[in-house]
Amino acid sequence: MIHVSTEIGKLKRVIIHSPDSGLGKVVPSKAQDWLFEDIVDLKNIRRQEYDYFVKILLYFLDTEKVKGKLAEIDKPENNRAFYKPDDAGYHKSDKVLDMQYLLSEILVDKSLKNEIVASICALERCSFAQQRLLNDLSPIELAKTLISGSLPNEQMLFAPVPNFIFTRDIGITINDHILLNKPAKEARRRESFISKYVFHYHPTFESYKDKLIEIQDDELFFLLEGAEREHKQVTLEGGDIMMVAPNNLLVGVSERTTPNAVNKIIDALFKKEVVEKVSVIKIPPKRDFMHIDTVFTQVKRNMWVLFGKFSKRQLEEKDRLEKMYSKRKRNEENQMKIMQFWEGKRKPVEFDYLEDLLDDISQNDLNSKSPTQFIYSGDDVFPYSQREQWTDSCNLLAIKEGVVVGYDRNHHTAEAFAKQGFRVIKAAELLEKFEKEELKPDTLKDTLIMLPSAELSRARGGSHCMSMPILRDKL
Numbered sequence: 443m444i445h446v447s448t449e450i451g452k453l454k455r456v457i458i459h460s461p462d463s464g465l466g467k468v469v470p471s472k473a474q475d476w477l478f479e480d481i482v483d484l485k486n487i488r489r490q491e492y493d494y495f496v497k498i499l500l501y502f503l504d505t506e507k508v509k510g511k512l513a514e515i516d517k518p519e520n521n522r523a524f525y526k527p528d529d530a531g532y533h534k535s536d537k538v539l540d541m542q543y544l545l546s547e548i549l550v551d552k553s554l555k556n557e558i559v560a561s562i563c564a565l566e567r568c569s570f571a572q573q574r575l576l577n578d579l580s581p582i583e584l585a586k587t588l589i590s591g592s593l594p595n596e597q598m599l600f601a602p603v604p605n606f607i608f609t610r611d612i613g614i615t616i617n618d619h620i621l622l623n624k625p626a627k628e629a630r631r632r633e634s635f636i637s638k639y640v641f642h643y644h645p646t647f648e649s650y651k652d653k654l655i656e657i658q659d660d661e662l663f664f665l666l667e668g669a670e671r672e673h674k675q676v677t678l679e680g681g682d683i684m685m686v687a688p689n690n691l692l693v694g695v696s697e698r699t700t701p702n703a704v705n706k707i708i709d710a711l712f713k714k715e716v717v718e719k720v721s722v723i724k725i726p727p728k729r730d731f732m733h734i735d736t737v738f739t740q741v742k743r744n745m746w747v748l749f750g751k752f753s754k755r756q757l758e759e760k761d762r763l764e765k766m767y768s769k770r771k772r773n774e775e776n777q778m779k780i781m782q783f784w785e786g787k788r789k790p791v792e793f794d795y796l797e798d799l800l801d802d803i804s805q806n807d808l809n810s811k812s813p814t815q816f817i818y819s820g821d822d823v824f825p826y827s828q829r830e831q832w833t834d835s836c837n838l839l840a841i842k843e844g845v846v847v848g849y850d851r852n853h854h855t856a857e858a859f860a861k862q863g864f865r866v867i868k869a870a871e872l873l874e875k876f877e878k879e880e881l882k883p884d885t886l887k888d889t890l891i892m893l894p895s896a897e898l899s900r901a902r903g904g905s906h907c908m909s910m911p912i913l914r915d916k917l
C-alpha cells in the first residue's frame with residue numbers, strides 16, 4: 443500500500459539508496475558539476491555513516507531484520523553484504539527499499555530490460571557495442587552498472603549519479619498519488635529516468651499506475667527562446683514538495699523548482715481532487731538552500747525546525763531597514779513570498795512569514811491544541827545558524843511524531859532540541875540501547891537521533907533528502 447498524508451505520521455515504508463561505488467569515483471574537478479561540495483571517502487561514508495541510517499530505519503520499520511543481529515551483520519568478514527542490494531546477503535526488506543534493488547527486480551523482464559538499456563544508452567550516448575555489453579549483464583549486475591556507471595570489471599561506461607542517495611528528490615507521495623520529478627540539474631537526469639521506470643513497472647506500484655503524476659513542458663516549449671523560454675521553464679525536485687496535511691501540499695519555488703512547474707502541479711492536483719489547497723513558498727534561488735526542505739522540516743504536529751534567515755524576527759528587521767533605504771531597489775528575486783491557493787478560489791491567501799504559515803498548518807490542518815514551537819538552526823545564534831543550515835540542521839526526517847533523524851555535527855541545533863526537552867542521542871548509542879532492550883523503538887518519544895555526518899554532509903543533503911516515504915500512518 444502507498445499513502446502519505448503528513449510529514450510526521452509513523453513511517454511504514456520508505457525508499458532509499460545506499461551510497462554506491464559511483465560516489466567513490468567522483469573527481470575534484472567534477473564534484474561541483476555533480477552537486478557535491480567535495481569528493482567523499484566511500485568506505486567511511488558507508489560504514490561509519492550511511493549504514494547507521496539503514497540500521498535505524500530497519501529497527502523502526504522492520505525490526506526482525508536487525509534485532510539481536512547487529513553484531514553479526516557488522517562483522518568485518520561479512521563485508522557489508524547486508525547493506526548491498528547486489529549481494530546474496532542483502533536484507534531484502536520490503537519496508538526499507540533500495541532503488542537499486544527495485545530496479546534489478548524490474549530488469550528480470552527481458553523486453554523491459556531491452557527498453558531500459560536502449561533508453562539509458564540514448565541518454566548517455568553509448569555505442570552499440572556498449573549497449574550489447576550492458577544487455578549481457580544479469581539484472582542484478584545491470585542495476586548496479588546503470589546506477590554506478592561502471593561495469594562489473596570496474597570499467598567506467600558513463601558518469602555516476604552520486605545524488606541518487608537523495609531519493610526524496612525523485613518523487614513525492616501525495617496521499618495515494620506519486621508526483622514524479624523533472625530535475626533542474628543535468629547531473630540528476632539519469633536517476634530520475636531510472637526511477638520513472640521503477641514507479642511505472644515495479645509490482646509495488648502496480649495498482650497506482652493511474653496515480654502517477656508526471657509534469658511536462660508546455661506544448662512547443664522547445665521553440666521558445668530567451669526570456670520567454672526562461673519564464674516557461676518546467677523543473678521540479680522532490681525536496682521542494684512537502685505533504686504536510688491530507689488537504690494541504692507545500693511547494694517551494696527555488697533554485698530547482700520553477701513557477702511554471704508549480705502552476706502545473708496545482709492544476710493537476712486540483713483536477714484530480716488530491717488536495718484542497720497548495721501553499722507556495724518562494725525562496726531565493728541559491729545553492730545554500732536549493733530546496734525548501736533545507737530551510738525547514740517538521741518535528742511534531744506543533745513543532746518545526748527552521749533557518750533563522752527566514753524567521754519573522756530577521757525578516758521584520760530586514761523589512762524595516764529596507765524601508766529606510768527606500769531608494770535602493772528592492773530585489774524581488776531575493777524576497778521570500780508565501781501564497782496559498784485554494785481549489786475553486788481565484789485569489790490566493792498570503793502569509794507574511796513562514797512561521798505564520800507553519801502555525802496555520804499546525805493549528806488548522808493538523809488540529810494541534812498546544813502553541814506551535816519553533817526550533818531554529820544553530821539555536822538562532824550567528825554564525826552557527828548559518829554553518830549548521832549548510833550542513834542540514836533543518837533537514838530532518840521524522841520516523842514518527844517527535845522522533846527525528848539529524849546530523850551529529852550540528853551541535854548548536856542539538857542543544858536547542860535538548861532545551862525543548864528532547865533526548866539527543868548518537869545513532870550508535872541508540873542502537874546499542876535497542877539491542878540491550880534499554881530502549882524500545884515503539885515507546886521512544888521526543889528524540890533527536892544523530893547520524894555521523896562528516897562525509898555525508900559534503901553531498902549537501904540530510905536525512906530528509908535521503909528518504910522517500912511511500913507509507914506513513916495517518917496522524
Ligand SMILES: NC(=[NH2+])NCCC[C@H](N)C(=O)O
Pocket residue numbers: 476477478605608610611680681682732733735736901902903904906907
Ligand atoms: N531534498 C534535498 N534538499 N536534497 C538535497 C540534494 C543535494 C544534492 N547534492 C543536490 O544538490 O542536488
